[in-house]
Amino acid sequence: MAFLTRDPVHLDALIARITGPDRGGVVTFLGLVRDHHEGRSVDGLEYSAYEPMAEAVCAELIAETESRWPVRAALSHRVGPLGIGEAAVAIAVAAPHRDEAFAACRHLIEELKRRVPIWKQESYSDGTRCWVDPTAGSTKPSDEERAGARPW
């Protein structure tokens, strides 16, 4: 099962893969593309990934989550261009009890952000683009990025 996809993610399909007669609590997380970032107006963005490593790390995250809690978990992350409001990431966790479902879902999104090699380039309404750096205080487009345009 691939974790990265170029197609829209469907939460219902993700949930259907993990539910079962013994798992009554389902918690999901969706990360949607916002229309602004640090005060700048965002038109759209593009995710790219180190794909074989990202797939391997996602599989590892699911396995470690399912061994730490009595849950089933699934996730899907978009790559390629996305528009405002689209889901970039979807996570679903099903558990016998809701405590575990909440804890495991939270763990997955935190670890995904920390460990899965995926990058995000935002396009702003002023025509500039910027690679988002969550470790930086704020995101400023570099000179190269202002100039435009080494194609990726």
Add this chain to the structure above:
Amino acid sequence: MAFLTRDPVHLDALIARITGPDRGGVVTFLGLVRDHHEGRSVDGLEYSAYEPMAEAVCAELIAETESRWPVRAALSHRVGPLGIGEAAVAIAVAAPHRDEAFAACRHLIEELKRRVPIWKQESYSDGTRCWVDPTAGSTKPSDEERAGARPW
């Protein structure tokens, strides 16, 4: 907007009501009907409610959640008969940041269970029925319930 429904709940529709260009984190909770309860095999169940009060309390829960966190929230709870695996309750919360979405979603399901006047009668594979009492140590059918059948 009614919070109680006799029809299947659709998570996507619930989410669509609360998302917006500024709210990038969506957390949902689904409570599904399990096939057993305290070791007994469950065939199905029926929810009933003190409907006008339940609607009022749900509206109050949404309002207090939206005033405590910068979120939009929606919920839907089934009444009437449900089969194994169906969603009895669906909650969706959208927020600018995931911390708030997780906290508010968790708050809603806890307070819903604590304050909304809804009851659940389980039907077991041996033909007995039982009103579930989460405050009791375990659920035992009363004599009346064993005998069968004051129609509700």
Add this chain to the structure above:
Amino acid sequence: MADSVGTPPTIRIRLFARYAELLGAEYLDMPAAGLSTTNDVLARIRALPGGAGVGESTLVAINLKQAAPGSPIRPGDEVALLPPLAGG
């Protein structure tokens, strides 16, 4: 008014789920005389056949609002006796 003579003031007592089964009714209209708090309502219900099952964990609502134990009630109120809640 004729009403004040012909129909003595009542309290409507709503019963749900297990309590409706125990008492065999979804509501009872009772004369308000002697019913000044929710405790009076509980005592009167518990004295009815089947009413012994209305236990200590009963929640009470007055006019759709959950009420603290012993809250005062007035003629015309709707008092609901809620078995332990099981939504979600």
Add this chain to the structure above:
Amino acid sequence: MADSVGTPPTIRIRLFARYAELLGAEYLDMPAAGLSTTNDVLARIRALPGGAGVGESTLVAINLKQAAPGSPIRPGDEVALLPPLAGG
């Protein structure tokens, strides 16, 4: 083997996102000589035009696994330089 004479052992260095733009390449094959740890790879990349932007927050993966700073590398390894991650 002819290979051991004709093609000296190399390290494939993968570049992503901002780093691919800065260096103008998605990967570079470099002679393994002198590259015994990930720090050697970072130093060599930083010496290239555009390489100064490969900052202190760079994560390094060896053969698809994140590696601690200064981890040893061997000829034939694929070493990936990961700008700050931004998934989710």
